[in-house]
Amino acid sequence: MSEAREMATRVVKRSLGNVEVCVVLTEDGILAGAAGHENPGVDPEALAAMFAVSMSALEFGLADQGLPRPDRMDLKIGDRHFVVRRKGGHYVVAYTKRRPNLGLVYLVLDSL
Amino acid sequence: MMAEALASLWRALLPALPAAVGAALGAAAGSVLAVRLFKPRAEYGRRKVSVAADVVFTSDGLVVRGPSDAVCRVPYIVEGLNLLRMAGLAVRSAVLETDKGFEVIAKVGAVGGREVYALLSTQEAPTLEAAHALAVSARESLVESGGEA
Numbered sequence: 001m002s003e004a005r006e007m008a009t010r011v012v013k014r015s016l017g018n019v020e021v022c023v024v025l026t027e028d029g030i031l032a033g034a035a036g037h038e039n040p041g042v043d044p045e046a047l048a049a050m051f052a053v054s055m056s057a058l059e060f061g062l063a064d065q066g067l068p069r070p071d072r073m074d075l076k077i078g079d080r081h082f083v084v085r086r087k088g089g090h091y092v093v094a095y096t097k098r099r100p101n102l103g104l105v106y107l108v109l110d111s112l
Numbered sequence: 113m114m115a116e117a118l119a120s121l122w123r124a125l126l127p128a129l130p131a132a133v134g135a136a137l138g139a140a141a142g143s144v145l146a147v148r149l150f151k152p153r154a155e156y157g158r159r160k161v162s163v164a165a166d167v168v169f170t171s172d173g174l175v176v177r178g179p180s181d182a183v184c185r186v187p188y189i190v191e192g193l194n195l196l197r198m199a200g201l202a203v204r205s206a207v208l209e210t211d212k213g214f215e216v217i218a219k220v221g222a223v224g225g226r227e228v229y230a231l232l233s234t235q236e237a238p239t240l241e242a243a244h245a246l247a248v249s250a251r252e253s254l255v256e257s258g259g260e261a
Contacts, residue, residue, distance in 0.1 A: 016191055101194065103173025104187035 004033030004090065007112060011094055012036045014108045021095040023047045027056075032090060042095065051084055051093050072109070074102075085109040168220075171227035178231075189217065189231065205247045207240060218247030221255065 004024040011022040012035045021036040023044045029052025034044035059069050075082040079098035083105055084091055092112065094105055167178030173187040193203055208215040213235045220230050230250045 099172070101173040101187055101190050103169070103175065103183065103190060105173075107184060107187050 002033050005035065006033070007087075007090075007092065008033045008035035011092065011108055011112070014111075015094070015105055016101075018096055018100040018102075018105050019094040019108070020097050021047075023051075023093045023095075025052055025091050025093065027089055027091065028052065036095075047093055047095070051082075051091060055084060055086075055091055072106070081105070083109060085112070087112050167231040169229055169231065170223070171229070176228070182231075186231070193217075193229070205240075205243045207243045209237070216243045216246055218243065218250055220247060220250040220253075 008022040008024050012019050020039060021042050024033040025031055025048040029049055031045055031048040037044045071086055073084040081096045081100060081102065083094045092109060094109060096105055167182045168176040169186045170176060171190065173190040175182045175186050196203055205218040213233055214237055216232050218230050219227060221228050
């Protein structure tokens with residue numbers, strides 16, 4: 001199992017059901033590993049591409065204002081969240097269940 | 113080309129940002145819960161209780177106020193509360209005896225659709241009556257600061 005795939009699996013397991021899908025991507029948008037994506041309607045390749053573009057746009061805008069790169073981004077969609085955490089040269093994207101224990105999701109992503 | 117497009121998009125968004133950020137901060141539970149919910153040492157339920165650590169957290173596992181190590185403990189306490197809820201036990205207050213003393217968990221109200229709980233550590237063994245009095249006192253402080261009990 002690749003290191004990125006192992007990281008994604010660890011996030012899903014340690015979140016105790018709060019993270020349904022975890023995708024690890026490189027900063028240039030290449031999918032490095034995924035876990036929990038067997039759920040219907042989730043395409044890890046699409047998530048990787050979507051968040052690579054979003055994060056690079058955000059980082060560009062912040063840099064333009066003299067602000068540092070973000071460490072974490074939380075996108076709320078209805079009762080679910082996409083939480084993105086920068087880790088080394090990768091982004092780790094966690095897609096949560098409905099009404100998640102967000103504190104636990106943050107803790108798991110921070111402890112990677 | 114891509115960089116230029118992003119830069120112009122960012123500049124177009126910039127004037128709207130202060131209002132959006134202000135609205136988000138105003139809605140944050142933290143602004144309502146800036147007050148201290150517990151007195152450091154007071155009589156609760158006919159028993160003097162010294163509150164050593166005072167943590168306020170929400171049902172989604174986020175720490176509103178408390179020491180830095182609280183972020184490592186609170187999410188697991190929330191998981192425990194969720195499991196008890198699945199067993200049909202909606203916890204309003206609980207007293208736990210641990211290897212370090214006693215912990216009182218009290219549901220104190222709601223802010224922005226999320227339940228708010230307080231967790232405090234004490235060395236004295238609080239009676240259930242004291243725990244209930246702590247919860248009532250914290251609920252009153254929360255209502256005074258704009259939350260719903």
